[in-house]
Amino acid sequence: MKYFVCVTLVFFSLPLFALDGAETIAPKTRIIKSLSWYSDQADRWEEKVRQEPANADAWLNFYAASRYSQKSLASLSSIASQAQKVISGTFEAKLIQALNEGYSENSMKLLMEAYAMKPQQSATYGPLMLANEIRMNTADRKEFGSKLLSSGQVSQALLSYSYNVLMSIESSAVLFIDGDNTTLPLFILQDVMNVRKDVTVLSLDLLTSEAYRTQKLKNSSLEFSLGSGDEDIKKMICSGLPEQNPSKKFYYALTIGGNNISSINNELYVVGLASQHSKARLDNISVIKENLEKRFMLDYLRVDFNGENEFSAGKVMSSNYLISMLLLNDHYVKTGELGKAEELKKLVAKIAAETGKQALVENFLHREEEVPLAPPVIISLDLKKMEVSLRQVKDNLYAYNTEVTNAQYNLFLNYLKTNHLTDTYEKAKIDLSQYDKTSQAFFNGYHTYLDPAIKTRGSVTQRTNFRNYPAVNISYEGAIAYCEWLTEQYNGNADRKYKKVKFRLPTVKEWQIAALGYVDFASWNLDENTVKVTIPPPGNEDEIVKGKETVIPVDNTVLYPWFKAYNYRNKAQNRRNCFLGNFKAPEDCKPCASPSVGMDGYSMMGPVASYFPNGMGLFDVVGNVAEMTEEKGRAAGGSWNHSPDESTIRSINEYKGPDATIGFRIFMDIIEK
Incomplete structure (x- = not known):
């Protein structure tokens, strides 16, 4: 069987020299240079063999540089074929042919012939180590390993x-x-x-x-x-x-x-x-x-x-x-x-x-962060409420049941200001610089903390108190800082349930599995799972009617967390044309049978937990605001300003900075129970 080694090979070891800019190609166990350098050397050695076609050393360097510059197998085979025509029978010709054939029986024969011709030439030692490994000959693998070590060709x-x-x-x-x-x-x-x-x-x-x-x-x-x-x-x-x-x-x-x-x-x-x-x-x-x-x-x-x-x-x-x-x-x-x-x-x-x-x-x-020369200030948190709000994804991984709210994020910002953590505050603060004055005025009100204990009059109603709305217009670095701060606060609180945890942003795969919400998932790769769904009787498309429970693969038709109602697994609206999440409604959308604003109840962001949770108990995994993942610039799940097609459990939404459509949900690893 022909076998090609496709990454690196130990070729030969001769003194490094320069000849018309062409340098001897040392084995990668000793020297590693850039791909562009090897490509340039391949061109120089190609010119050399044109000038001196009988120069066996030039052919070996040409082949080595071409191999290290990742030329195609066809190109390498062409070089080997040309070399056989002009330097046939030489040590270099046999070595080139052996390397080009991989570890076939003929390759082993050629390697041994080359070794017999020049037993002190270390170029054959590495390939013979691998050839003997292929043949399970441990004694000879060791022998040539000892020779390679003694040759000085291993850094x-x-x-x-x-x-x-x-x-x-x-x-x-x-x-x-x-x-x-x-x-x-x-x-x-x-x-x-x-x-x-x-x-x-x-x-x-x-x-x-x-x-x-x-x-x-x-x-x-x-x-x-x-x-x-x-x-x-x-x-x-x-x-x-x-x-x-x-x-x-x-x-x-x-x-x-x-x-x-x-x-x-x-x-x-x-x-x-x-x-x-x-x-x-x-x-x-x-x-x-x-x-x-x-x-x-x-x-x-x-x-x-x-x-x-x-x-x-x-x-x-x-x-x-x-x-x-x-x-x-x-x-x-x-x-x-x-x-x-x-x-x-x-x-x-x-x-x-x-x-x-x-x-x-x-x-x-x-990074211009404050080095903790003293223990951090631990504040009083409602840990019981926090712990009750966490939903198990799998094993020691949990996710918060809602997106981080203005109230939660403002608590963090207030902590930074109170404790004079200026650098972190500047990184984490609400950023409205991308908006015009009108929009800035709105968002100033959206992000302002209103104490619910203070009674309000007139137009200031519960709806305009945005404490329970998702935190937006924050940077990726701000979300990371929030997770680190919450980790520090939780682990330093004596009333905590778990000994040691870590809050963080999820990977894309973790987010997608959590968004799917199927507690019995088998793989972190979304498409490698199956789920149980209810298929209603023929002619009845009511999603709440009980039907036959069936196992189906999670293919590209499973788009929303309400997949259990089989006929609605890829639909964003129920039978009354009401949206099941906070999405951007298409212009030709039929009106919902229920009173609404923006077809789904909200013209922009809505309060967290406004819609039904998924099977894991997580709210708003699609729509409302897209949720940051650990990959900077990539959020998931779509938002109030994304169409339903852009707001699925498979949707990845690119972003460049703070935005009104981007928020985040915290995930938690239990390190020690």
């Missing part, structure tokens, strides 16, 4: 990085990796240095070979049945193995392509240099803390012991530390461990500078 920093990858993994767990420059150092650590041999390392590249996959998984005592469909095989492996082996722990290296894990991304938790798979909520911060404080080797990040340059594979890969380090830094700040936070902050800044990631971490490291 010492990459070995340290790979050590920390293995130390991110629980005992006897399974680790998925993707790419030979990450696979080879792990094999070297396990085979040659006897490091973490208990970890089962699975290369997604190699697992695409059916014969290898069958034998490897059998040897690893793992069950796997390949499903049907057009889904990418790597993606099926990443999601299928944990599903079919629930007693095993699975981890995914941070270098794995996002497409391969997109279907399980909601079940992955960063714990260091890998993400742990868990269907239940995982306190990954404590795991990150244990790994970075006690298990990882980090001195090589602080001091360059080996004099490696900025393109060293280990230094380039070190940017993957930033995710877990930023999470831990945030934890240190929140728990008052400011000394640790400052030390970690310095290391994060160093890594960011060396890897060109300064812009990505600058806001985090230099």
Whole structure:
């Protein structure tokens, strides 16, 4: 079977030199440069082979640069074919042909012939390690791993990085990796240095070979049945193995392509240099803390012991530390461990500078927030009302039954002003700058807090007291700050029900499942679920009439949370033409049989909980205001100014900043009961 390695391969190692701008292409276990650099080098080496067609070294560099610049398999095959015509029988020709054929029997033969011709040339060591892994020849895999290590073609920093990858993994767990420059150092650590041999390392590249996959998984005592469909095989492996082996722990290296894990991304938790798979909520911060404080080797990040340059594979890969380090830094700040936070902050800044990631971490490291030099002021909250208003989505994940109201958000803003938290207040305050004077006057009244204990006269009625209306015209950063503040307040309150929680914005998948409101859902992917619906007898479309209960798939016809009435699963109005949510009514809409304003009772925002809740007890998941998700700029569910078609449980509504159509609903993770 022909098998192509599609990410990186160890090609060869010759002294770096410049020749008409063409540089020797070092293996990615030692040096990693940009895609554009490899593309430029491929062009330069192509010109070189035109000038000197018998130059075998030029052909090998041309092939290597083309491979690293991700040229098509057809282009690579063309290069290999041309090389065979002019340098046939050479070490370079055999190596190029072997790499181009993948790990077929002929490829193995060619690799061994090339090795026999130049046994001291390290270019064959990496491919022979992988070829012997394909054939389950552990002794020869170890032999060539030892040769590759001794050759100096593996960055010492990459070995340290790979050590920390293995130390991110629980005992006897399974680790998925993707790419030979990450696979080879792990094999070297396990085979040659006897490091973490208990970890089962699975290369997604190699697992695409059916014969290898069958034998490897059998040897690893793992069950796997390949499903049907057009889904990418790597993606099926990443999601299928944990599903079919629930007693095993699975981890995914941070270098794995996002497409391969997109279907399980909601079940992955960063714990260091890998993400742990868990269907239940995982306190990954404590795991990150244990790994970075006690298990990882980090001195090589602080001091360059080996004099490696900025393109060293280990230094380039070190940017993957930033995710877990930023999470831990945030934890240190929140728990008052400011000394640790400052030390970690310095290391994060160093890594960011060396890897060109300064812009990505600058806001985090230099955000102008108040550092909690003293414990935060804890105010009295109606915790019982809050806890009663939370609805379980699944396991330790809960959602508030309504969108955050003006009253709730004004309490937060008042806290910030009272405690002189000016920077956070400026970030979180109501923003009306996008409106004209007339609109600003309206929204000033909408957002103004009116004490219900104060009796009002004339036109100031309960309807114009907007305390129970959704908070809008706030920034994404303001919503995040509110969640952080509420987390701090709840966890610091002695009367709380749960020991430790975290309030946050939901992921898109979490929001969609909560909006669906089906308590017995099986998957976080909306379309992978089935629901029970009531189908009324033929000729009777009344949604409240009892009918036959049937299980249907959640396909693209299931649009609204009242799907249980089957005939109304994709309809926004009831049989009296009244809208079932606060939407923007189409101009040709027939009048509702009930008195209304704006066809649904409200011309703009309406009070929260004005319509029936869904099956989980959540109000207004569609319409009223679109609800922010954790992805900045993406809200869900539509609003009073979106049409019914734009206000479904599947609707994603883009936004650029504070807006009258955008609010948010808080979700809560129970960290400790």
